[in-house]
Amino acid sequence: MSTPTLTKTPREVREEIRAGRWRGVTSGVAPGYVQANVAILPNDLAFDFLLFCQRNPKPCPLLEVIEPGLTEPVLTTPGGDIRTDVPGYRIYENGEYTAEVESLVSVWRDDLVTFLLGCSFSFEAAMTDAGIPLRHQELGRNVSMYITNIATTPAGVFSGPMVVSMRPIKQSQVVRAVQVTSRFPATHGAPVHLGDPAAIGISDISRPDFGDPVDIYPGEVPVFWACGVTPQAVALNCKPSLMLTHAPGMMLITDQRDADYAVL
């Protein structure tokens, strides 16, 4: 099994994935390109979910919506196929997680609408460029993610808590981390919280709800960003008949450059 290198283009990485030659967490892969969280729903829920995203842009920053039954993300990833180009998928039925699969071809339906949402991986390259180390990347782990007590704004049948990703940041670099990520509102943007995890309902920072734990060293502050896994938490709440998502940490790598989404 070959491994995507830092020099492969997004299209080349997707071809590796589509051919079954590579599976894994996409953090750090094809740096400088926008990665997308994936949420796929039946058409009868599509308006409510589009509205949910519009009302909750921090956890659900929309990059592209693919119309019912179509599988190519024409605007962000021309030539791509949403059923095969993501390293792993999860299937939820009636709000229950039922399977993790490597392809959606066998479960695809003509009434499915795909939502691609910005991902915090996209601003990690900007933080690295700014000299802010990212522990989970150094350790080769998935980022730590937590279900919080921050309520999203409901829309139709969709409601539920915000999921956040956490990165330990040196006290001296916290302000810079806020500045750097604020430039990328299309990929979660500025932190939603920094400091005491209990203030947003996280009782044990060493036990993330998704992803892997990392240590927080003395002199570091846990900084929390809204996370595109939020739709998964929402799926558990609203119990749609079917919802397909990316597997945690395994994103669609689009052809869009982070720089194209930066504000000022």
Added chain:
Amino acid sequence: MSTPTLTKTPREVREEIRAGRWRGVTSGVAPGYVQANVAILPNDLAFDFLLFCQRNPKPCPLLEVIEPGLTEPVLTTPGGDIRTDVPGYRIYENGEYTAEVESLVSVWRDDLVTFLLGCSFSFEAAMTDAGIPLRHQELGRNVSMYITNIATTPAGVFSGPMVVSMRPIKQSQVVRAVQVTSRFPATHGAPVHLGDPAAIGISDISRPDFGDPVDIYPGEVPVFWACGVTPQAVALNCKPSLMLTHAPGMMLITDQRDADYAVL
């Protein structure tokens, strides 16, 4: 008939309008507060239109979507009523402009979905604060608006040309005008064009398609921003059975401050 002054709050201005005591163009009224373009459609078109807005954020920057049949913009304008709080409305049937009315109460239906879209008036206060004069305000006119040859990105049944607003800017202030408006992506943001009107399909700058003409003096550059009247142009193209909009230049004045929508 009383006239809203610069010291009235948005709620007070809306009460004047609702009571029938004031009608007029809202440019310059309640400065510092976000004004909204209004587009109202039957529920069966709501997903397509929401997607159209997502794909065309410059002409259609969504501030709020009110769910079917509901009339209060809870998120941006609590206590407001979309049927009565706008100084003037237009009715389109099958793509044809059929009436201009002062209230939507008699035409309201339970299946109507309201879209509130950011308005360029909202960044005019920022330009004025930056020392950039606005001729149409000085003259007490509505801003000049033009149908261009810039295509929007289609979504479902919706497609059509972008409508822009134009302001003459002194050559020495053009860069500053770009900077100031770039801070407000939720209210159309940076210009879509500056300079030669013919480059975007405007053959006669002295004859706007909507609003009033203004002179362009020697040493001034016409600067063009995406305009929330675009949905009206789109309505003419896709011929929905019913579409209700604000009348040109007559917006919903929300309770949100421009500063809340500024990036950095």
